Amino acid sequence: MLKESMLPKTGAIAVIDTQWGDTGKGKVVDLLGEWADIIARGTGGANAGHTLVVDGKTYIFHLIPSGILQDVCGTITIIGNGVAFDPKVVCEELAMLDEAGLSYNNLKIANNAHLVLPPHIVVDRVRELIAGKSKIGTTGRGIGPLYTDHVSRCGLKVRDMLNPEQFRTKLIKNLAPKIKYLQSLECDTVREVFQEETLGLSTFWHETNVFDVDAIVEAYVAYGRKLNHMITDTDNLLREAVKEGEKILLEGAQGTLLSIDHGIYPMITSSDSAIAGLAKGVGLSERDVDIVFGIVKAPYMTRVGEGVFPTELGVPEDDSLYPDADINSDDVIEQCVAIRSTGNEFGATTGRPRRIGWLDLPLLRYSLQFGGDKLVLTKVDVLDKCKTIKICTEYIYDGPDYDLGGSILLRNGDIVSVAIGDDWIMSHMKPVYETFPGWVSDTSQIRDADKLPANLKIIIEFIESSVATRVAIVSVGPERDQTIFV
Numbered sequence: 001m002l003k004e005s006m007l008p009k010t011g012a013i014a015v016i017d018t019q020w021g022d023t024g025k026g027k028v029v030d031l032l033g034e035w036a037d038i039i040a041r042g043t044g045g046a047n048a049g050h051t052l053v054v055d056g057k058t059y060i061f062h063l064i065p066s067g068i069l070q071d072v073c074g075t076i077t078i079i080g081n082g083v084a085f086d087p088k089v090v091c092e093e094l095a096m097l098d099e100a101g102l103s104y105n106n107l108k109i110a111n112n113a114h115l116v117l118p119p120h121i122v123v124d125r126v127r128e129l130i131a132g133k134s135k136i137g138t139t140g141r142g143i144g145p146l147y148t149d150h151v152s153r154c155g156l157k158v159r160d161m162l163n164p165e166q167f168r169t170k171l172i173k174n175l176a177p178k179i180k181y182l183q184s185l186e187c188d189t190v191r192e193v194f195q196e197e198t199l200g201l202s203t204f205w206h207e208t209n210v211f212d213v214d215a216i217v218e219a220y221v222a223y224g225r226k227l228n229h230m231i232t233d234t235d236n237l238l239r240e241a242v243k244e245g246e247k248i249l250l251e252g253a254q255g256t257l258l259s260i261d262h263g264i265y266p267m268i269t270s271s272d273s274a275i276a277g278l279a280k281g282v283g284l285s286e287r288d289v290d291i292v293f294g295i296v297k298a299p300y301m302t303r304v305g306e307g308v309f310p311t312e313l314g315v316p317e318d319d320s321l322y323p324d325a326d327i328n329s330d331d332v333i334e335q336c337v338a339i340r341s342t343g344n345e346f347g348a349t350t351g352r353p354r355r356i357g358w359l360d361l362p363l364l365r366y367s368l369q370f371g372g373d374k375l376v377l378t379k380v381d382v383l384d385k386c387k388t389i390k391i392c393t394e395y396i397y398d399g400p401d402y403d404l405g406g407s408i409l410l411r412n413g414d415i416v417s418v419a420i421g422d423d424w425i426m427s428h429m430k431p432v433y434e435t436f437p438g439w440v441s442d443t444s445q446i447r448d449a450d451k452l453p454a455n456l457k458i459i460i461e462f463i464e465s466s467v468a469t470r471v472a473i474v475s476v477g478p479e480r481d482q483t484i485f486v
């Protein structure tokens with residue numbers, strides 16, 4: 001089923017998302033995972049979510065690599081050093097794997113990954129609660145505060161869980177500024193977060209010190225005992241694997257537009273979800289990667305959380321007002337609801353409805369600058385019934401003069417063909433669309449590129465020529481075999 005000729009005989013390949021996440025990377029990783037000896041994840045944390053369907057039952061995982069289904073074939077899966085490692089979530093996911101009868105004998109955890117601690121989750125949520133309109137719309141999984149500690153050089157690492165005394169000493173140091181910060185706020189807001197039932201944080205609440213140090217140490221040392229046999233130097237394991245010529249698949253999380261370094265700042269996540277961050281997050285270099293597959297949901301795209309979305313169709317107040325929403329409706333809000341429900345566009349981590357818009361080529365051109373050798377178009381079948389497809393080809397800048405440096409002045413009315421990584425600037429971009437007739441036929445049963453409908457082929461070729469990158473795979477449904485190698 002897998003087209004081996006498009007993959008190298010040895011070496012590393014990577015799957016990254018070129019948009020705002022949720023493009024269906026999990027399926028592609030699972031598919032390409034057949035080729036790999038090792039599958040490694042290097043960025044993000046429990047903010048990510050991927051869905052696995054086993055014997056008709058659906059499981060949502062956040063930290064266990066999507067490639068875990070290959071464990072049964074002896075494939076090693078790795079949670080790398082760049083992942084925001086929440087041991088509580090991982091232990092829950094291992095229990096789900098047990099329940100599903102799936103093995104994880106070859107799962108390895110980087111001993112140097114940073115640990116998500118209760119204070120990270122509390123600070124993330126409290127900040128969002130008090131930010132009002134300027135909130136980022138985070139997933140509330142402690143990601144920002146965790147990476148803040150990383151660069152502030154006060155984080156705790158996975159291996160600290162195996163050394164209780166070290167853990168305690170570092171934890172006390174780590175907590176001090178957070179306690180000060182939380183004590184300066186409305187006590188009720190802080191208590192509310194601790195007591196939110198689904199978070200399971202109430203045991204870590206201390207009436208006067210905010211955090212109960214003993215309770216945190218006890219819980220994390222217990223996680224360490226449970227995970228001990230999986231914790232190892234995975235950076236070294238991967239470096240050796242590269243030398244030995246093993247086949248390595250790097251699994252991205254989130255998307256380039258959310259990258260801390262290249263995303264549309266500041267409405268982004270806190271790790272580098274582009275290829276450089278992914279390679280670094282497993283102890284390798286970008287140069288070790290032979291092919292980067294860039295996933296593109298097309299010809300529509302989605303976003304969750306706040307931030308600019310130039311091609312967004314609209315913001316439905318309540319999807320249930322459109323029980324029979326028509327994907328060809330003249331009312332864009334109804335069309336948005338129809339695409340959302342056809343594509344089941346609800347966040348795997350938070351359940352939030354995903355925002356819906358048309359494919360945006362200036363954003364794709366921007367994001368491919370940071371990696372993507374071949375494109376993988378996903379969820380194409382979602383628009384099977386759509387009679388008219390719109391694709392944003394460029395923007396008209398509609399804002400005050402803005403000096404970009406290097407003698408480049410952005411002026412009102414300028415045509416812009418490559419996005420700019422700034423939320424404020426992007427909020428002044430008005431999309432210009434090219435309209436295509438839809439293919440209006442069922443693609444979900446097609447397995448051969450030659451059999452793709454003519455109108456869809458025209459759109460695929462248009463995307464390829466607009467971003468100077470070839471499409472290698474088209475996904476027409478969630479099942480492994482609903483895949484077309486081009």
Ligand code: IMP
Pocket residue numbers: 020021022047048049136137138139140141142143144253254258267268269270304305306
């Ligand atoms: P955080 O990563 O939880 O701090 O959230 C920062 C931004 O990234 C928010 O807009 C989130 O909705 C978004 N985000 C984080 N992880 C994902 C993901 O896996 N898919 C889509 N959006 C994400």
